[in-house]
Amino acid sequence: MLEAIRLYPKMQMQKIIDQMDSLLRSKDLVIMAIDGKSGSGKSTLADLLAQYYDCNxxxxxDFFLRPELKTEERLKEVGGNVDYVRFKEEVIHGLLSSTPFQYRIYDCQTLSFSEHISVAPKKLNIIEGSYSLHPTLIHYYDLKIFLTTDDKTQSRRILKRNGPIMHKRFLHEWIPKENQYFEEMRIKEKSDIIIEVQGK
Structure with missing residues (x-):
């Protein structure tokens, strides 16, 4: 865990914690999102925060597009690489209901829904992943965090994490789509906290 913490600048981490604590004192429901470049540490940051806070x-x-949704028109859509409609219907609406709910996990390997996840209402809820700050979702969040890292570090981490075959797909397919989404939707500029992630 200490190795993971060192990836994030201390002052920025303190800023995140201060803002989270302030929101938790003033609101009954807090929804925050962590968006940013592939390999920048979004899931690691979410896991770190989940060790300190009781949260979902x-x-x-878990919300990538199913094959039947991958129309030519949809694949040309900026930010259309994720099923933001299902995410909004199953997760966002579930959180706003303040009652227990379920959502489905889509497995890209089997091209099917792998399981249903039951969710108990909690005051703090963290959404992590690319496209989490999609324009159809961004107004639901109380705190918006954007993680970035340099291209060499990004490439090295993805290669280590995903292997050479998937690394090529990231470089030639998914990263260009992400970058277009970040730039055209001005995701970084709309975020409350921007973190330049360090590390190996």
Missing amino acids: VFHMD
Whole structure:
């Protein structure tokens, strides 16, 4: 855990904690999102925060597009690489109901829904992953965090995490789509806290 903490600048981490604590004191329901570049440490940051706070954590990776939604028109859409409609219906609406709910995990390997996750209402809820700050979702969040890192570090981490075959797909397919989404939707500029992630 200490190794993971060192990835994030101390002052920025303190800023996140201060803002989270302030929101938790003033609101009955807090929803925050962590968006940013692939390999920048979004899921690691969410896991770190979950060790200190009693919270729900949701992963945008569980909401990739199903094959039947991958129309030519949808694939040309900036930010259309995730099923933001299902995420809004199953997770956001569930959180706003303040009652127990379920959502489905989509498995890209089997091209099917792998399981249903039951969610108990909690005051703090963290959404992590690319496209979490999509324009159809961004106004639901109380705190918006954007993580970035340099291209060499990003490439090295993805290669280590995903292997050479998936690394090529990231470089030639998914990262260009992410970068277009970040730039055209001005995701970084709309975020409350921006973190330049350090590390190996």
